Amino acid sequence: MDLDFSIVTRSLPYLWQGMKYTLQLTATSAVGGLFFGTLLALARLSSNKILSNVAAGYVNLMRSIPLVLVIFWFFFLVPLIAQGITGSERPIQIGAERTAIITFILFEAAYFCEIMRAGIQSIPRGQVHSAYALGLTYGQSMRLVILPQAFRNMIPVLLTQTIILFQDTSLVYVISATDFVGAASKIAQRDSRLVEMYLFVAVVYFVLCYTLSYLVKLLQKRVAVIR
Amino acid sequence: MAMIECKDVSKWYGSFQVLTNCSTTVEKGEVIVVCGPSGSGKSTLIKCVNALEPFQKGVITVDGISVGAPKTNLPKLRARVGMVFQHFELFPHLTIIDNLTLAQIKVLNRNKEGASVRGMKLLDRVGLTEQAAKFPGQLSGGQQQRVAIARALVGEAPIIMADEPTGNLDTRTSYEVMVILQGLVDQGKTVILVTHEADIAAYAARVVTLRDGHVLAG
Numbered sequence: 011m012d013l014d015f016s017i018v019t020r021s022l023p024y025l026w027q028g029m030k031y032t033l034q035l036t037a038t039s040a041v042g043g044l045f046f047g048t049l050l051a052l053a054r055l056s057s058n059k060i061l062s063n064v065a066a067g068y069v070n071l072m073r074s075i076p077l078v079l080v081i082f083w084f085f086f087l088v089p090l091i092a093q094g095i096t097g098s099e100r101p102i103q104i105g106a107e108r109t110a111i112i113t114f115i116l117f118e119a120a121y122f123c124e125i126m127r128a129g130i131q132s133i134p135r136g137q138v139h140s141a142y143a144l145g146l147t148y149g150q151s152m153r154l155v156i157l158p159q160a161f162r163n164m165i166p167v168l169l170t171q172t173i174i175l176f177q178d179t180s181l182v183y184v185i186s187a188t189d190f191v192g193a194a195s196k197i198a199q200r201d202s203r204l205v206e207m208y209l210f211v212a213v214v215y216f217v218l219c220y221t222l223s224y225l226v227k228l229l230q231k232r233v234a235v236i237r
Numbered sequence: 238m239a240m241i242e243c244k245d246v247s248k249w250y251g252s253f254q255v256l257t258n259c260s261t262t263v264e265k266g267e268v269i270v271v272c273g274p275s276g277s278g279k280s281t282l283i284k285c286v287n288a289l290e291p292f293q294k295g296v297i298t299v300d301g302i303s304v305g306a307p308k309t310n311l312p313k314l315r316a317r318v319g320m321v322f323q324h325f326e327l328f329p330h331l332t333i334i335d336n337l338t339l340a341q342i343k344v345l346n347r348n349k350e351g352a353s354v355r356g357m358k359l360l361d362r363v364g365l366t367e368q369a370a371k372f373p374g375q376l377s378g379g380q381q382q383r384v385a386i387a388r389a390l391v392g393e394a395p396i397i398m399a400d401e402p403t404g405n406l407d408t409r410t411s412y413e414v415m416v417i418l419q420g421l422v423d424q425g426k427t428v429i430l431v432t433h434e435a436d437i438a439a440y441a442a443r444v445v446t447l448r449d450g451h452v453l454a455g
Binding site: 155 | 287315327329343344345
């Protein structure tokens, strides 16, 4: 087999553009997912049955559908819904990049919600009583006492979920967004160098994900000592 | 005037009745011990007093304020009742001094400096000023309970309730904790101690005995 890896070095600037988009999408989705996931977790733990059931329904729905389908549906369906609402003549296009960000936040929020919920429930009930007994309100107790402790417990799981998210972002190829895999794929097909490019992509993903997983493991030990 | 009044208080966990028509009164400056075997409802009763647990029937008033009334400002009411727990329940992610200043800043709206001064004064009272920068996990059980008592005093609450305050401590440390609690009684605070230890009951002017959710005496 005639392999020519010089294609990789020649394409590095373009690949870096793709990687930058992948990292941006991962970071934005992680932050947004964490924010909405926290709100969803609080809603799921709420004593208000309607709020709790709506949040549970959303989480179960998102966790039961493959991510690639969510991206597809959002990309094709939302423009039609927006057209119906606004009465526009044509479907209102959201664009591949915005679709990717919104769907990843919506999807990740469901997973982060479950991590947050487990984290909050891992804090002993006595801590909640102790916070209330001092006169703190529900909001203050959550913000100052429960969530800081829960976050510390959850950091390793949250980071692991973010690594999975980093890998999942490659699915944006289905809506033609150019992430790292998308950039590599375009070059591979243009120059007929599929093996070299996909091998390079696999190595990059492996090195990054393995290193991050190793760091998470180290962090896990450190957090265990603090506790 | 009664500081705390419980009248026909009943509470259920699902279909299980944990308190049945419990009535008792605690006068201002009085020290009482609530005792009874495990599962008799004594901890639940005092948690109902500062609304940490809801109750379904009866009336509880604290310093003239009805605990169960929908319009009662519970955080404000709870700030008037210092609470000490069996498992200390200090906040493990905060230093000792931060444990003591949190409620002062967030509930009593004191500034950080004033809260710190008050916190250090209370730590001095329980003999733990040198531990101010440490985290709860770095202290012994007895030290943590002394911090918990100091924390219950930050708001100068007129009522102190302690749920099995010596339940997790050895005899000598228990004695030290009881000396501190006795000091609060001497200052005119109303103190309610929950315990199933007979020697702790000896500190009280009056003993309220619970069994199977019923007040037997007191």
